[in-house]
Amino acid sequence: xxxINYSDKIPNNVNLVSDxxxxxxxEHWQPHFLQWWHEMGPSDFEASDVYLRTAVSVDAQGWAxxxxxxMPDYRWGIFLAxxxxxxxxxxxxxxxxPVWQQIPGEYRSxxxxxxxxxxxxxxxxxxxxxxxGHTCPSLYDLRNLFQVNVEEGRHLWAMVYLLHAxxxxxxxxxxxxxxxxxxxxADKPRILTTFNEPVTDWLSFFCFTxxxxxxxxxxxxxxxxxxFDPLSRTCRFMLTEEAHHMFVGETGLGRVVKRTLEVMKEIxxxxxxxxxxxxxxxxPTLQKYLNFWCSSSLDLFGSEISSNSAANFAHGLKGRPDxxxxxxxVLRDKNMKLRMPEGVQDVPMLNALNEIMRxxxxxxxxxxxxxxxxxxxxxGHAFRLTLPAPQFxxxxxxxxxxxxxxxxxxxxxxxxxxxxxxxxPSEADKAFVRSLMRKVIxxxxxxxxxxxxxxxxxxxxxxxxxxxxx
Ligand code: BYC
Numbered sequence: 001x002x003x004i005n006y007s008d009k010i011p012n013n014v015n016l017v018s019d020x021x022x023x024x025x026x027e028h029w030q031p032h033f034l035q036w037w038h039e040m041g042p043s044d045f046e047a048s049d050v051y052l053r054t055a056v057s058v059d060a061q062g063w064a065x066x067x068x069x070x071m072p073d074y075r076w077g078i079f080l081a082x083x084x085x086x087x088x089x090x091x092x093x094x095x096x097x098p099v100w101q102q103i104p105g106e107y108r109s110x111x112x113x114x115x116x117x118x119x120x121x122x123x124x125x126x127x128x129x130x131x132x133g134h135t136c137p138s139l140y141d142l143r144n145l146f147q148v149n150v151e152e153g154r155h156l157w158a159m160v161y162l163l164h165a166x167x168x169x170x171x172x173x174x175x176x177x178x179x180x181x182x183x184x185x186a187d188k189p190r191i192l193t194t195f196n197e198p199v200t201d202w203l204s205f206f207c208f209t210x211x212x213x214x215x216x217x218x219x220x221x222x223x224x225x226x227x228f229d230p231l232s233r234t235c236r237f238m239l240t241e242e243a244h245h246m247f248v249g250e251t252g253l254g255r256v257v258k259r260t261l262e263v264m265k266e267i268x269x270x271x272x273x274x275x276x277x278x279x280x281x282x283x284p285t286l287q288k289y290l291n292f293w294c295s296s297s298l299d300l301f302g303s304e305i306s307s308n309s310a311a312n313f314a315h316g317l318k319g320r321p322d323x324x325x326x327x328x329x330v331l332r333d334k335n336m337k338l339r340m341p342e343g344v345q346d347v348p349m350l351n352a353l354n355e356i357m358r359x360x361x362x363x364x365x366x367x368x369x370x371x372x373x374x375x376x377x378x379x380g381h382a383f384r385l386t387l388p389a390p391q392f393x394x395x396x397x398x399x400x401x402x403x404x405x406x407x408x409x410x411x412x413x414x415x416x417x418x419x420x421x422x423x424x425p426s427e428a429d430k431a432f433v434r435s436l437m438r439k440v441i442x443x444x445x446x447x448x449x450x451x452x453x454x455x456x457x458x459x460x461x462x463x464x465x466x467x468x469x470x
Contacts, residue, residue: 011077013058014161025164026078029175033156036179037072040127042149044134046072049468050146051457053244055079055154058237066458068468074150078161081236089227091329092316099229103166107315111228112167114318116174117191118219119159120181122152124195125208127183132205135437137447140456141202143466144248148209151241158234166230193395194296201433202450203256203281207293210249210368215300217242218321218361225319250368251453256281257372258451261379270381276432279448283376283383285429290385291406292424294365295393301358303397304338310350320356339391340398341410354397358390393424441469 009027010016016023038046049068056065058081087099103111126149136142156178163171181188184196194215199208220242224235263280264270272282302309312318313331320326328334334349336356349356365387373384389408391399403416406423425433436449444463446452456462 010157011056011075012161013077013079014165016078019165022165025172026161029160029164029172032176032179033076033153033160034072036123037126037153040123040130040182041153042071042126042133042146043130045146045467045469046070047470049470051143051460051464051466052147052150053458055151055237055241058082058240063240071146071150074153076150076154076157078157079237080230080233083229083233087229087232089316090225090323091319092227092314093330093332094227094316095329097227099227099232101229103228107228107317108167110312110315111231111317112163112170112174114223114312115159115162115231116178118223119156119163119174119178120191121195121216122156122159123178124181124183124190124192125149125152125199125212127190128195128197128199128208129205131200132202135202135439136441137202137437137450138440138445138452139443139466140453140462140464141252141450142441143457145205146467148213148245148248151245154241155238158238162230162234193299197296201430201437202252203286203289203433204293206249206252206256207289208249209245210253211290211293211297211365212300213242213245213249214361214364215297217246218357218364219300221321222318222357225321225323227316252450253286253368254372254375255451255453256286256449257283257375257385259449260286261375261381262451264381265379270383279436281433281436281449283381283385285425285433287385288423288425288429289433290369291388291392295388295424298358298362298390299394299396301361302354304340304355305347305351305398306354307351309353310348313350313353320353321360341402362387362390388423393420441467 010030016026047070050071051066052069052074053064053066054069054075055063055077057063058079089095089097089099129145129149132145133142136145160175160178163175167174181190183190184198189196194212199205217239220235220239224232224239226232260275260280260283263275263278267274267278272284275282323329331349335346336349336352337344338347338352338355369385369387376383388406389404391404391408392406394400403411403413405411405416436447438447440447443465452462456464457466
């Protein structure tokens with residue numbers, strides 16, 4: 001395990017103290033980050049004591065410590081997973097050669113673009129969730145929101161470290177730009193579409209952490225395979241924190257389903273209007289939110305056929321998640337069949353890597369749905385939650401802008417437009433969901449639309465005062 005010097009302004013296990021120039025550059029960026037947090041981070045909770053976990057090492061046995069922290073005092077640090085001795089490139093045309101500690105000049109701009117794109121999503125998500133604290137369904141949930149927020153802040157630090165340490169002046173400029181673009185800003189939006197969508201209610205937050213953070217898992221896993229070893233090590237450690245974010249989404253949506261089933265039992269009806277009147281979210285409305293966030297997150301994998309992804313793989317910059325599970329790591333003479341709007345096409349596998357990732361992502365997304373559907377089935381209801389087809393409501397790639405229904409059928413444009421409000425949240429659905437969003441801050445109490453969690457944080461009871469509001 002690498003040691004961490006806590007007397008440093010910036011906790012780290014990269015021996016920052018030995019590189020004065022880098023340390024100074026990061027110390028210069030730090031107040032800009034704090035200012036951004038103040039202006040764009042969770043609004044109005046800066047004085048609250050939040051029961052947070054803080055990364056303190058990269059030791060699998062005990063990498064975090066828990067305690068009450070005011071968010072602006074959170075110790076955002078730089079942690080890289082321990083190096084793997086004699087690590088070799090695991091895929092692409094340079095497979096088997098030693099990994100790089102410095103970036104080869106010819107890959108500099110591509111790697112910078114990948115790191116900036118990854119880095120851009122982290123503060124974007126904090127901005128998207130800025131106002132949610134005001135409508136928290138419980139103190140437990142409020143704490144989880146803030147936990148996710150501070151860790152996304154740390155993930156921004158992780159990417160900014162790479163930019164400062166390996167990209168000189170360009171990297172420093174990119175680090176500033178990461179704080180200058182803002183989610184949903186008309187002039188300077190965030191890079192990827194999903195990160196400009198507003199997340200103004202907690203149902204969307206749970207969908208976001210279920211679907212969008214899971215894209216994070218897949219992208220980080222593929223960057224963890226990179227031949228650029230510092231990027232690989234950074235992403236490996238980020239994945240440790242990412243697991244909790246998806247837990248928040250999966251258990252959050254599971255608790256929504258549980259509460260809805262309880263209400264259906266209490267009122268003896270599956271009529272959406274009556275369920276809504278009883279203060280819960282009917283399953284067809286939940287389905288619409290799943291359709292929206294799943295389809296939006298599918299765009300984050302890029303186009304079905306992509307020369308970028310082929311080059312990134314061939315050059316060893318970005319692999320497939322869990323690359324070692326595959327037999328062929330070069331993919332020079334493999335093809336695969338892809339469903340395209342014109343019909344099924346045979347395409348070089350190297351160019352279809354975004355689609356391969358998207359398919360494994362969707363399989364991972366199915367796991368939660370199976371669990372929720374089992375609960376619905378046990379409660380004796382015929383309704384089943386489903387994932388939309390990957391071609392539905394796409395804005396990126398071959399299916400972008402095409403009228404495809406949630407089961408994947410290309411349909412008439414007029415019919416699509418008329419029916420869209422049946423498939424994704426309509427203004428009326430959003431207004432209803434917003435009407436449920438009322439702040440519940442009595443320890444242990446939950447809003448009407450969500451069941452309590454099965455357990456609290458870090459072995460504490462659900463009734464624990466996870467956020468002390470001042
Ligand atoms: N929106 O060949 P293409 C996370 C652009 S989430 C807007 O189709 P490629 C997190 C693309 O940039 C994980 N633009 O795709 C979650 C390219 O533009 P340039 C974030 C898009 O390049 C929750 C052009 O279209 N990490 O961590 O193979 C909370 C053609 O690109 C979009 C990463 O994304 C889009 N959806 O793959 C907090 C990893 N899709 O370059 C955090 C780094 C594509 O021609 N990024 N474009 O100007 C990448 O690996 C790739 O950039 C992408 C796209 C997978 C995003």
